[in-house]
Amino acid sequence: MTATTVRASAGEVRTELEAWLDENWDPSLTAGEWWRLLSEAGWADPSLPENAGGRDFGRDQVQAWSVTLAERGVLGPPSGLGRMLAAPTIATHGTQEQIDRYLPSILDGRHAWCQLFSEPGAGSDLAGLQCRAERDGDEWVVTGQKVWTSGGQIAQYGMLIARTDPDAPKHQGISYFAIDMDQPGIDIRPLREMTGRALFNEVFLDEARVADADLIGGLGNGWRVANTTLAFERAGLGSAGRSPASATPGPIAGALGRTVTDFLGKPSEGGVPRLGSDMWQWFVELARKQGRGDDVVLRDRLAGLYTLIEVNRLSGLRAKAGGSRTGAEGNLGKLAMSELFRQFREIGLDILGAGGMLAGRDAESNGAIQELALFSPGPAIYGGTDQVQRNIIGERVLGLPKEPGPAKDTPFSELPKN
Numbered sequence: 303m304t305a306t307t308v309r310a311s312a313g314e315v316r317t318e319l320e321a322w323l324d325e326n327w328d329p330s331l332t333a334g335e336w337w338r339l340l341s342e343a344g345w346a347d348p349s350l351p352e353n354a355g356g357r358d359f360g361r362d363q364v365q366a367w368s369v370t371l372a373e374r375g376v377l378g379p380p381s382g383l384g385r386m387l388a389a390p391t392i393a394t395h396g397t398q399e400q401i402d403r404y405l406p407s408i409l410d411g412r413h414a415w416c417q418l419f420s421e422p423g424a425g426s427d428l429a430g431l432q433c434r435a436e437r438d439g440d441e442w443v444v445t446g447q448k449v450w451t452s453g454g455q456i457a458q459y460g461m462l463i464a465r466t467d468p469d470a471p472k473h474q475g476i477s478y479f480a481i482d483m484d485q486p487g488i489d490i491r492p493l494r495e496m497t498g499r500a501l502f503n504e505v506f507l508d509e510a511r512v513a514d515a516d517l518i519g520g521l522g523n524g525w526r527v528a529n530t531t532l533a534f535e536r537a538g539l540g541s542a543g544r545s546p547a548s549a550t551p552g553p554i555a556g557a558l559g560r561t562v563t564d565f566l567g568k569p570s571e572g573g574v575p576r577l578g579s580d581m582w583q584w585f586v587e588l589a590r591k592q593g594r595g596d597d598v599v600l601r602d603r604l605a606g607l608y609t610l611i612e613v614n615r616l617s618g619l620r621a622k623a624g625g626s627r628t629g630a631e632g633n634l635g636k637l638a639m640s641e642l643f644r645q646f647r648e649i650g651l652d653i654l655g656a657g658g659m660l661a662g663r664d665a666e667s668n669g670a671i672q673e674l675a676l677f678s679p680g681p682a683i684y685g686g687t688d689q690v691q692r693n694i695i696g697e698r699v700l701g702l703p704k705e706p707g708p709a710k711d712t713p714f715s716e717l718p719k720n
């Protein structure tokens with residue numbers, strides 16, 4: 303890996319990456335070949351520490367990396383929850399052996415991951431989860447149900463939180479595992495949403511097995527590890543800066559063997575729209591094409607939308623550059639992203655007018671705006687709902703009183719269950 307110190311300026315990052323791209327980018331490569339090159343050079347996720355395959359980059363350096371990849375029009379690193387959540391969580395809490403075992407195949411896209419957190423009775427109240435893991439020698443036996451598991455049907459591994467001690471207080475009896483999804487005890491059933499796609503699944507674990515060596519962050523420490531995952535989720539979901547085209551990792555998704563150019567210039571990936579200034583620019587061009595370029599009301603709304611994108615992007619940069627000032631930056635970013643989805647939906651459908659009622663290939667741009675509109679309620683729910691983000695800001699940042707509930711040290715087994 304080329305040496306880049308933590309102190310490299312954004313400009314230096316750009317220069318080094320551009321030189322590397324001049325030498326390595328080749329449109330005839332497959333996604334799998336390209337991701338391996340990116341990963342070996344430490345460009346797959348430079349925000350990770352060096353011992354985890356990254357470059358220890360701070361936020362503005364990461365921004366320079368992402369914008370450079372986007373501007374050069376190359377395929378970015380593997381998308382999905384492996385790189386976004388599992389990699390930084392394992393890098394934070396895992397042993398070096400676990401880092402060496404799991405991160406390389408996340409960074410070069412060989413493996414996809416899913417997040418086995420939510421349950422039918424534990425979403426906002428995640429610590430109320432009932433899926434249990436019981437020790438059996440060097441292994442744990444896991445039984446329970448998870449739901450809303452995005453990408454479960456294409457994942458090789460799952461970030462699993464399960465109750466390992468029902469007699470400990472609610473938050474203390476939980477442990478965090480990396481579980482192999484391809485085993486007889488795991489049944490994955492897709493759930494179809496109103497977009498027509500099945501992005502997420504319900505997952506039934508019936509005496510599924512996971513090795514003790516795959517316990518991440520120590521026994522009973524799962525709530526802390528899960529909060530690390532959730533913090534990365536909020537930060538990832540809340541950032542609306544320029545990002546390169548992306549594709550889904552893992553052998554089941556089918557991207558590994560396809561040429562990199564197949565994924566360039568798409569407004570969404572796997573059904574999830576990529577919001578930001580590129581999408582905004584596309585809206586402006588669409589408005590002009592529909593003869594709405596001089597519509598002052600629409601221009602005003604587009605200007606407001608652009609302002610929100612920029613304010614959110616700059617807030618993210620400022621939070622990292624000057625450290626966290628309130629502790630709520632991630633929550634605020636996530637709330638802003640929910641609002642961006644709503645505004646993109648409203649303005650997009652306004653631009654299309656009656657054409658917004660068409661779908662699929664009959665519609666402008668193959669129905670990308672319609673798909674965005676149908677997907678738009680999701681971001682206000684996943685990664686912790688908007689209401690939950692506001693609760694966190696109220697209680698942990700503004701110091702408002704907590705909601706009443708049983709004493710914190712009550713054993714989980716004595717709590718009323720959902």
Ligand SMILES: Cc1cc2nc3c(=O)[nH]c(=O)nc-3n(C[C@H](O)[C@H](O)[C@H](O)COP(=O)(O)OP(=O)(O)OC[C@H]3O[C@@H](n4cnc5c(N)ncnc54)[C@H](O)[C@@H]3O)c2cc1C
Nearest residue numbers: 417418419420425426450451452680683684685686687689
């Ligand atoms: C597109 C999508 C993808 C997802 N992907 C995943 C995934 O990959 N893995 C995973 O584990 N989960 C995933 N989820 C699940 C998501 O994290 C949960 O849906 C979310 O945490 C809310 O939980 P719930 O659905 O059980 O709703 P509930 O917790 O039952 O909430 C119902 C409503 O009550 C409100 N509410 C609940 N408690 C409070 C409170 N204390 N104060 C104020 N209001 C409250 C909520 O805001 C919400 O409006 C996904 C969800 C979506 C929509």
